[in-house]
Structure formats: structure tokens, C-alpha cells
Amino acid sequence: MRFFNTAGPVRTKEHYCLNPLDRINLDEVLSLIEQKKYFVLHAPRQTGKTSCLLALMEYLNSQTEYKSLYINVESAQGAREDIKQGMNALINEMASRAKIYLNDDFIETIMPTMLDDTVYISALNLCLTQWSANLSKPLVLFIDEIDSLIGDTLISVLRQIRAGYDKRPEYFPQSIVLCGVRDVRDYRIHSDREKSIITGGSAFNIKAASLRLGNFSQSEVLELLEKHTIETGQPFEDKAKNLIWHYTQGQPWLVNALAYQACFETKAKRDKILEKMPITEDMVIDAKEALILRRETHLDQLADKLKEERVKRVIEPIITGKMVTADIPEDDLQYLTDLGLINRKPSIEISNPIYMEIIPRMLTSTTQDSISHNSLWYVKEDGTLDMLKLLKGFQEFFREHSESWVERFQYKEAGPQLLMQAFLQRVINSGGRIEREYGLGKGRTDLMVIWNYYKNSKIKNNIPSKNDNKNKNNKEGVNAVQKEVIELKILHKSLEKTISDGLEQTYQYMDRCGKSEGHLVIFDRDETKSWDDKIFCKQELYKEKRITVWGM
Structure with a gap:
């Protein structure tokens, strides 16, 4: 049985996968190679770059025009600024891969002369x-x-390739593709x-094109999930498919990791494959949390x-x-x-x-562990969260601890949020999650805030009785979900203007979520004001929706 891959390049016999050559513009790549161009393929980590390069090498070697070789130079990272050690690692990698993929031991035979103390500075150029x-x-x-590669080792590699460029194709590679997270022009x-x-653009000014490997499209995510269903008979419910797309936006590692977690992670889940039990929306939510x-x-x-x-x-x-964006450098x-952390379009x-x-969650993991509050303090007898009590509890906590706690954060400007x-x-x-x-x-x-509880069930501390567990699908023990909208704002303008803008924004968010009640929290960071002036709670009726406004 194949499975969803989360580590290393895909192997078609072992992993569900899309055709790697379909993920690049093969015609464009072949055209660049035919024109003897040197170019860049870049994308965030674990997006499928290596899988595409290996597939492209195999494709070219199955044709008649070229000899093609893939090498991974990560082993030379340990050499850092030591160019000789870097060249040694790099040429050894080429020799090993040439023997494996091309049954060619030529590099192995010339290696000793390449790494002599008198020539190592140009060893890659001479070898190629x-x-x-x-x-x-x-x-x-x-x-x-x-x-x-680091520092002078990277500079040396780029310059040696550039120095041999005019000798192609008889005495240097016809085409070289550099692959990494960033475009070489952005290297500093x-x-x-x-x-x-040294900028990458100056050390490698022969680059003809820069190709970026993107995320899966929504149709590609569905195609990948369908391969599991075809092979095992286990379907994904439509809501589960849509949620995998929503959570990941097609990031290849996240798609595979969510699907693997939902389908294969435990024996119980693997048993469900044999029983052809469908993958549900709740299973995807649990997989994401895990x-x-x-x-x-x-x-x-x-x-x-x-x-x-x-x-x-x-x-x-x-x-x-924050509204001001002009201070953010373009390079940042x-x-x-390039890391895949942000999208820039449409915003x-x-x-x-x-x-x-x-x-x-990662920025506050230590803080979470140190906070003593827990859900038992804020759960009503019917199992729902008492949001007024919860936010009142945070208001008191914030007043007492915010000055010392916010100082612990590296991201101090975002400290209140x-x-x-x-x-x-x-x-x-x-018992829930936050989106x-x-x-x-x-x-x-x-x-x-999304909180799970048992509707109309008399429970203590949101823990259902045995009878509730047994009858949780009956009318009096329905598994239910409570959803609460909270809008956070920093006070920059007058309090009246901030509340006015915040009510409209909270209303829009509530309207999208189909909620009639919500909360607007306003943080006042003016250190000259007393806490008595900052702390307040009042209810507003805005466009027929009830919004509780909290000042802190």
C-alpha cells in the first residue's frame, strides 16, 4: 500500500503523488536547456523541488540529446568558509552520483588531481x-x-560556474540549474x-531565468486525495477535502502531512482504511491539531x-x-x-x-504553559463557555500581569494580542480550538473561539457521564459546537473613533460567521494612563448585533 509522503523526494511506487514533471513548465525548461541557458528553480522547503529535479534528470537521460546529473551540495555546508573542504565535499558528491545515475566513474579517477593544494580554488571548474x-x-x-553553502564557499562555486560559462557545451555543461529556497539574485x-x-547577482550574472515552483492548486489537492481513495476504497468526505485545502492552501508538505495523519498515523486509522470508513471533517481538524x-x-x-x-x-x-507598510524593506x-511564510497578492x-x-502559538508556548487559568473556571453547567466570565478573567489577568509578561515576548509590539x-x-x-x-x-x-460540548446534557466540568457517552447521538446528548467571535484592536486614535471602527469591523466578521453576538477588545498602550481609565466593559447594539466592548 502506498501512503502520503512527508519526508524527502517522492517515490512513485511508495507514495501517492502528482507527476513531478506536470508541476513545472516542461516546455519552458526544455527550451532553456536547448538554448544553453543557466537558470534558477526556487521554492519554499518541502515543496517538491528535489522530486521535480530527479524526475527531470530521469526524463532527459531517457532521451537521446543529453547526459543529465542531479547533485545535492548540502554536505558541503559543514565546510562553511573553507573552500578546499567545500570543493572536496562537492566533487565527491558529483563522483558518487555520476556512478549511481550514469554508471560513469570518470570524476572518481580525476579527483586526486582536482583537490591538490595548488588547484582546489578552481577545482569545480576544472572537473566540469x-x-x-x-x-x-x-x-x-x-x-x-x-x-x-556558506560565505566564500558559495561565492567560489558561483564564480567558478560563471568562469566556465563561455566553454559550454563542449567543455562545460550545456545548462546548469541552481535550486534552492531563494532566487540567487537575492543572496547577500x-x-x-x-x-x-557579495550579492548573488554579481557573483552569478549569467542567470537567464528564475522559475518558481508553486503550491498545489485546489484541483491538484483533490487529485492527490483521490489517489488514496482509488487505491484503498476509503473516501474523503467533501467537507474534509475542502478543509484540507482551506487549512493548507495547497502547501505540499502540509497537504501530505494532514492526509497522512488523518489516514495512517495510528493502527485504528489504518483499520478504518480496511473498513473503507470515510475521512471526515472532524478527523482533519484532529489531524491539524496533532x-x-x-x-x-x-x-x-x-x-x-x-x-x-x-x-x-x-x-x-x-x-x-498595523497600517503602515512603507518601513518594511522589500528584501524582507x-x-x-521565498520561505513560503506570506503571500503578497492580493494583499x-x-x-x-x-x-x-x-x-x-509558537511565539507564546512558554507563556501558555505558565498561565494557571484553565477551562474548569469558565464552563457553565450546560457545558458551554461563559464568555463574559472568561473575558472578565482575562481583563483582570491583563491588568495584573501584562507589563511583566509582554516584556518577555520577542514581538513586544504584538504583546497584548x-x-x-x-x-x-x-x-x-x-475542549476546543481558536481560528x-x-x-x-x-x-x-x-x-x-470554537468550543465542543454536549448539548442539553447535564454534565460536570464539560465531562459527559457514561449515559451521555452512550446516548450522545440522541436528542438529549447531541455533540454540539459553540462559536464565539472576538475582535482585537490597539488604540491608536481616539477611544470613540477606535470603538466606532471596531464595531463595524466586528460586525463584518460576525456577519461572515453568522453570529448575532460578539466581543470587541481594545488595548490601550498609553503608559501615562491609569488602569482605572483603561479598564471598562459595556454592551453595544450595532446593526441589530450585540457586541460587548472591553477596554484594557
């Missing part, structure tokens, strides 16, 4: 020159993980030797990026809904786009709902 001259067909070379490489910053709680490698790498100052410069205004926006926003949820989300996450974890919406320039953060 001699090998190309020895081949019966023009060489097409794919260099993966090029941006894993620190050279220890030259004591300066991925976030486990902090899979993909998501952990995301958390690590949040520590970078240039990432903070973009993410923090998005979390706060492009960097986050700047976090690229998918899973990232929207995981970013504040992050602290509230940490508080809510701590309370909601035991978030925010974007640069919106001036607000939208939260939807």
Missing part, C-alpha cells in the same frame, strides 16, 4: 571542464540546495576573504525562522494589523515570500491558516 570534454553528449547539471553573501558583502502539538520538523523550522529580525519586521505588523518581504498575509495558528491568544489557548486547549485571521493593514486581529 574535463568531464564535459570526455562525455559523448552535452551535460545538463542540476545543483540542489545551493543556498545551503558575506565574504571573509574580501571583508565585504501536527501543531507535535511540532513536526517542517513546523519547527518555521518556528526557528520567527527568531530572525527580518522575519519579525514583517510578521509583527501582520499580527498587530521577498525573503518571507500581504500569512500564507495559510495552519501557519496563522502556529505562529502565535499574543498574551490574549496565549491565555485563550490555555483555556480552550482542553485566527489577520493581515497587514487590516488594523485588527479576528479570533473565532
Whole structure:
């Protein structure tokens, strides 16, 4: 049985997958190769770049025009600024792959002379020159993980390729494709030797094109899920399919990880495949939560990026809904786009709902663990959340602790929003979830608290009795969902104007969610004001919707 792949390149015999060559514009790539162009393929991590390059190598080698080789230069990362060690790792990689894929040991035979102390500085150029001259067909070379190289080693590789460009195709590769997360033009490489910053565009000014591998389209997500159904007979309900698309927006690793978690993660789930039991919307929700709680490698790498100052410069205004965008450098926006963290069109926003949820949770994970409040304090006898009591509890918590807690955050400007989300996450974890919406320039953060309980069931602390469990599908024990809208705003203008704008924004969010009641929370960060002036709670009737306004 095949399965959804979450680690490394796809193998068609082992994994459900789309045809990697269908994910690139094959005609354009072949045309660039035919024209002897050197170009770049870039995309966020775990998007399918390596799978596409391996498939392209196999395709070219099945034809008659070229010899093609894929190499991964990540092993040279450990050499850092040591060019000799870097060349040693890189040429060893080429020799090994040439033997595996092309049954060619030529590089292996010339390696000793390539790595001599007198020539190692141009070893890659010499190796490619001699090998190309020895081949019966023009060489097409794919260099993966090029941006894993560091400093002078990376500069040396780029310059050696550039130096051999005029010798192609008889004495240098006809075409070279550099593959990484970022476009080579965006590299800013620190050279220890030259004591300066070298840009990728200057070190590699022979690039003819830059191709970007995108996410799956919605139809491609459905096609991938359907492969599981065809092979096993286990269907995905329509709501489950739509939710996988909504949560991931087609990010390939997230799509595969959600589907794998829902279908294969436990024996009980694998048994459901044999029974052909459908994958439901609730199973996808549970799978999403499990991925976030486990902090899979993909998501952990995301958390690590949040520590970078240039990432903070973009993410923090998005979390706060800040209106001013002119101060954000273009290079920072492009960097986050290349990482797959944001989309820039039609407006700047976090690229998918899973990232929207995981970013504040990762930024506040320690805070969540330290907050003592829990859901037992705020659950009514009927199992629903007492939102007035919950927000009153946060208001008191915020008044007492905000000054010290906000200072602990790296993202201090977003501190109030992050602290509230940490508080809510701590309370909601035991029986629900929080969905978030925010974007640069919106001036607000939208939260939807979703709480699961047993409707009309007399329970204690939202724990159903055995009788409730037994009859939870009956009229008196229906599994129900409570949804609550919370809008967060920072006070920038007058309080009256902020409330006026906030009521309209909260109304719009409530209208989209089909809710008649909601909450508007306004954080006043003026340190000269007393807490008595900041703290208030009042109810407003706005366009026939009841909105509770909280001041903090």
C-alpha cells in the first residue's frame, strides 16, 4: 500500500503523488536547456523541488540529446568558509552520483588531481571542464540546495560556474540549474576573504531565468486525495477535502502531512482504511491539531525562522494589523515570500491558516504553559463557555500581569494580542480550538473561539457521564459546537473613533460567521494612563448585533 509522503523526494511506487514533471513548465525548461541557458528553480522547503529535479534528470537521460546529473551540495555546508573542504565535499558528491545515475566513474579517477593544494580554488571548474570534454553528449547539471553553502564557499562555486560559462557545451555543461529556497539574485553573501558583502547577482550574472515552483492548486489537492481513495476504497468526505485545502492552501508538505495523519498515523486509522470508513471533517481538524502539538520538523523550522529580525519586521505588523507598510524593506518581504511564510497578492498575509495558528502559538508556548487559568473556571453547567466570565478573567489577568509578561515576548509590539491568544489557548486547549485571521493593514486581529460540548446534557466540568457517552447521538446528548467571535484592536486614535471602527469591523466578521453576538477588545498602550481609565466593559447594539466592548 502506498501512503502520503512527508519526508524527502517522492517515490512513485511508495507514495501517492502528482507527476513531478506536470508541476513545472516542461516546455519552458526544455527550451532553456536547448538554448544553453543557466537558470534558477526556487521554492519554499518541502515543496517538491528535489522530486521535480530527479524526475527531470530521469526524463532527459531517457532521451537521446543529453547526459543529465542531479547533485545535492548540502554536505558541503559543514565546510562553511573553507573552500578546499567545500570543493572536496562537492566533487565527491558529483563522483558518487555520476556512478549511481550514469554508471560513469570518470570524476572518481580525476579527483586526486582536482583537490591538490595548488588547484582546489578552481577545482569545480576544472572537473566540469574535463568531464564535459570526455562525455559523448552535452551535460545538463542540476545543483540542489545551493543556498545551503556558506560565505566564500558559495561565492567560489558561483564564480567558478560563471568562469566556465563561455566553454559550454563542449567543455562545460550545456545548462546548469541552481535550486534552492531563494532566487540567487537575492543572496547577500558575506565574504571573509574580501571583508565585504557579495550579492548573488554579481557573483552569478549569467542567470537567464528564475522559475518558481508553486503550491498545489485546489484541483491538484483533490487529485492527490483521490489517489488514496482509488487505491484503498476509503473516501474523503467533501467537507474534509475542502478543509484540507482551506487549512493548507495547497502547501505540499502540509497537504501530505494532514492526509497522512488523518489516514495512517495510528493502527485504528489504518483499520478504518480496511473498513473503507470515510475521512471526515472532524478527523482533519484532529489531524491539524496533532501536527501543531507535535511540532513536526517542517513546523519547527518555521518556528526557528520567527527568531530572525527580518522575519519579525514583517510578521509583527501582520499580527498587530498595523497600517503602515512603507518601513518594511522589500528584501524582507521577498525573503518571507521565498520561505513560503506570506503571500503578497492580493494583499500581504500569512500564507495559510495552519501557519496563522502556529505562529502565535509558537511565539507564546512558554507563556501558555505558565498561565494557571484553565477551562474548569469558565464552563457553565450546560457545558458551554461563559464568555463574559472568561473575558472578565482575562481583563483582570491583563491588568495584573501584562507589563511583566509582554516584556518577555520577542514581538513586544504584538504583546497584548499574543498574551490574549496565549491565555485563550490555555483555556480552550482542553475542549476546543481558536481560528485566527489577520493581515497587514487590516488594523485588527479576528479570533473565532470554537468550543465542543454536549448539548442539553447535564454534565460536570464539560465531562459527559457514561449515559451521555452512550446516548450522545440522541436528542438529549447531541455533540454540539459553540462559536464565539472576538475582535482585537490597539488604540491608536481616539477611544470613540477606535470603538466606532471596531464595531463595524466586528460586525463584518460576525456577519461572515453568522453570529448575532460578539466581543470587541481594545488595548490601550498609553503608559501615562491609569488602569482605572483603561479598564471598562459595556454592551453595544450595532446593526441589530450585540457586541460587548472591553477596554484594557
